[in-house]
């Protein structure tokens with residue numbers, strides 16, 4: 001009988017699907033800071049409407065977004 005160690009669940013980078021580091025990593029849960037920024041920019045463009053291009057500084061301090069329910073009144 002071979003007792004296999006209780007291996008922890010392998011974390012995967014949500015951005016590239018590669019092996020991701022543990023929560024101790026600065027880029028957690030992504031494999032790298034690059035993937036972290038890439039994924040962040042992705043959902044920023046997808047979920048929220050921005051009037052300008054996403055910049056690195058935005059990723060650190062994302063601008064406030066208004067709720068979707070609130071529609072812009074025409075006029």
Ligand SMILES: [Zn+2]
Nearest residue numbers: 013016031035
């Ligand atoms: Zn990655």
